[in-house]
Amino acid sequence: MLVNAHTHLDQCWAAPFRPKTPIPFHNWLLRQTRRDQKILETESGEAKVIAGIQTGIEQLLAAGTTHVGDVTRTGLSIEPIINSRLSGVVYIDILGLEPSVGDFLLNRAIQLIDQYRPQINHNLQIGLSLNALYNTSFKTVEKIVAFCEKEAVPLCVHAAESLAENEALEQGTGHLADLPGRLGSDLRPDVSEKSAVATLNDLGVLSLNPLLIHMNHASKDDLDIVKQTGSVIVHCPRASAVLKNGPALLRRMLMKEIPVTLGTESLAVVETLDVRDEAAFAKELHAGMVFAGAIDEMLTGA
Numbered sequence: 001m002l003v004n005a006h007t008h009l010d011q012c013w014a015a016p017f018r019p020k021t022p023i024p025f026h027n028w029l030l031r032q033t034r035r036d037q038k039i040l041e042t043e044s045g046e047a048k049v050i051a052g053i054q055t056g057i058e059q060l061l062a063a064g065t066t067h068v069g070d071v072t073r074t075g076l077s078i079e080p081i082i083n084s085r086l087s088g089v090v091y092i093d094i095l096g097l098e099p100s101v102g103d104f105l106l107n108r109a110i111q112l113i114d115q116y117r118p119q120i121n122h123n124l125q126i127g128l129s130l131n132a133l134y135n136t137s138f139k140t141v142e143k144i145v146a147f148c149e150k151e152a153v154p155l156c157v158h159a160a161e162s163l164a165e166n167e168a169l170e171q172g173t174g175h176l177a178d179l180p181g182r183l184g185s186d187l188r189p190d191v192s193e194k195s196a197v198a199t200l201n202d203l204g205v206l207s208l209n210p211l212l213i214h215m216n217h218a219s220k221d222d223l224d225i226v227k228q229t230g231s232v233i234v235h236c237p238r239a240s241a242v243l244k245n246g247p248a249l250l251r252r253m254l255m256k257e258i259p260v261t262l263g264t265e266s267l268a269v270v271e272t273l274d275v276r277d278e279a280a281f282a283k284e285l286h287a288g289m290v291f292a293g294a295i296d297e298m299l300t301g302a
């Protein structure tokens, strides 16, 4: 068993745009958001995205991956993953500061779940991804929670990835609060005056035990909440280094006996989808603080 708990296969097509040197997260996000919007507007865009997904699946299988946690904005990775030998969860991504956009994406995700339900089995599930709190209205978050609870659908969320995420939620300021404006919108993230993790708890998200992706800037109090509510954290150290978001305090997570697994993120950020490369990077990054054996165990989801 080899687990890559976090990928975005429908961004594999953007591998040529991968930053060659570290870049601030908000700048990368701005560029990738524009690229994602443009690609599907072109005539051959969808075929290009699907070809990228196939390449990504080939990379995963070549690395010996057996289980994947893929986040798909387009929904296009669902069928190729079903047709591959991979197990795991495909999470359909939802975001939108405008509640009507969130409603649209949630309804589309529910349709996709219904459409593929006959083809899935206990080895492969379809879930929802709450992309992040800085780009999704709290109204939409509440609807996602209600649906996942009612239908027992797995959920994941990018959480405490950057300092700017906490700043946007706590104060409504900073690079991520300003990002919609740079994309031509006059919307701003909802403000809770609390950290991302505390806000996820208040909104009922953590009661669903979602997969928590990144958690680079989770405080001691945040990790106490996670310990109490129970979630698995996905550590993606290479992407966090490229996007200047890390490093996560892995030792602190493990000391609290919070389960941690590894994920590669996207080929639009990192060079390979081989989670063993992620483990090798993590061993160097946390040398002297975390036993290498503990990181090896993360590869199997043990």
Ligand SMILES: [Zn+2]
Residues within 6 Å of the ligand: 006, 007, 008, 071, 158, 213, 265, 266
């Ligand atoms: Zn991600």
